Amino acid sequence: MTQILDGKALAKTIQAQLTAKVHDWTPQVGRPPGLAVIMVGDNPASAAYVRNKERACDRVGIASFGQKLPGDTPQAYLEGLIAELNADERVDGILLQLPVPQHINDVTLLNTIDPNKDADGLHPVNLGRLVRGEPGLRSCTPLGVMQLLHANGIDIAGKQAVVIGRSILVGKPMALMLLEANATVTVAHSRTHNLSALTRSADIVVSAIGRSHFLTADHIQAGAIVVDVGINRIETSAGQYRLVGDVDYEAVSPIASAITPVPGGVGPMTVTMLLHNTVLSYCQRMPALAHERGTLLS
Numbered sequence: 413m414t415q416i417l418d419g420k421a422l423a424k425t426i427q428a429q430l431t432a433k434v435h436d437w438t439p440q441v442g443r444p445p446g447l448a449v450i451m452v453g454d455n456p457a458s459a460a461y462v463r464n465k466e467r468a469c470d471r472v473g474i475a476s477f478g479q480k481l482p483g484d485t486p487q488a489y490l491e492g493l494i495a496e497l498n499a500d501e502r503v504d505g506i507l508l509q510l511p512v513p514q515h516i517n518d519v520t521l522l523n524t525i526d527p528n529k530d531a532d533g534l535h536p537v538n539l540g541r542l543v544r545g546e547p548g549l550r551s552c553t554p555l556g557v558m559q560l561l562h563a564n565g566i567d568i569a570g571k572q573a574v575v576i577g578r579s580i581l582v583g584k585p586m587a588l589m590l591l592e593a594n595a596t597v598t599v600a601h602s603r604t605h606n607l608s609a610l611t612r613s614a615d616i617v618v619s620a621i622g623r624s625h626f627l628t629a630d631h632i633q634a635g636a637i638v639v640d641v642g643i644n645r646i647e648t649s650a651g652q653y654r655l656v657g658d659v660d661y662e663a664v665s666p667i668a669s670a671i672t673p674v675p676g677g678v679g680p681m682t683v684t685m686l687l688h689n690t691v692l693s694y695c696q697r698m699p700a701l702a703h704e705r706g707t708l709l710s
């Protein structure tokens with residue numbers, strides 16, 4: 413029987429645990445944790461993700477300091493806004509929703525965020541901490557994948573893992589987290605030769621390339637663990653939109669020993685790890701919670 417790695421259910425469990433902690437800690441600290449999500453422009457998918465993040469914050473008891481800005485907002489304004497949020501004591505986490513419009517230099521902006529408030533774990537200091545195996549704020553999607561594997565009892569040590577995709581948001585931190593968990597990791601990308609031979613030799617395949625139904629049964633060996641990070645919208649014959657992953661789920665799930673669905677797999681874990689990172693940053697910044705650090709994820 414193929415194990416379905418249910419991100420929706422795990423996200424619910426972790427969010428309930430975070431809610432209980434935030435409920436206990438808010439009176440001790442005198443304020444709730446705070447998250448500022450900055451969104452520039454009106455990309456409809458981004459707007460939906462930001463709404464989901466704000467709703468999730470509400471459920472858990474995290475205060476939102478969101479800023480939705482017009483698509484022509486100048487870079488200098490955004491740098492000023494991040495400087496203000498860095499200095500704002502009520503804000504524990506800051507996130508720049510990606511992608512940003514073309515005239516914005518997202519790397520410069522991400523580097524401006526205080527590393528101790530970097531809820532997305534994308535600042536060079538936090539990525540550097542990950543490379544060095546030091547504690548720090550970790551990128552939400554790969555952290556969510558690691559939690560999903562861990563919570564489902566999947567042992568990573570010694571396994572051959574292939575990560576498809578080399579983005580800073582997912583592919584590179586994913587490879588580092590799997591390596592940290594003692595997997596033997598290969599990163600594949602658009603220039604990789606003979607991808608299917610590589611993925612067929614893998615015990616764990618993580619796909620983060622953003623191409624619908626790209627990974628077929630030919631790419632997977634029997635018993636592999638398949639993690640689908642892709643979120644692709646395709647038009648149905650009825651003219652409606654449907655969300656699919658990078659993996660041809662119908663063809664691959666009978667072969668795999670475990671697989672994440674789309675929707676309901678990695679996506680809900682991304683949002684939950686953002687909440688986790690905000691609460692972790694709150695814990696690390698508030699002296700009253702010093703003894704609680706390290707108790708967030710079991």
Ligand SMILES: Nc1nc2c(c(=O)[nH]1)N[C@@H](CN(C=O)c1ccc(C(=O)N[C@@H](CCC(=O)O)C(=O)O)cc1)CN2
Pocket residue numbers: 460461507508509510511532552553581643655674675676677678679680681682683
């Ligand atoms: N600053 C960031 N920008 C972006 C990130 C990110 O982690 N940080 N990731 C993606 C978008 N994203 C979060 O921002 C995200 C995408 C999808 C989901 C999710 O829960 N998906 C659901 C389905 C939702 C739907 O029906 O549309 C699922 O897979 O079940 C959460 C977060 C790019 N930008």
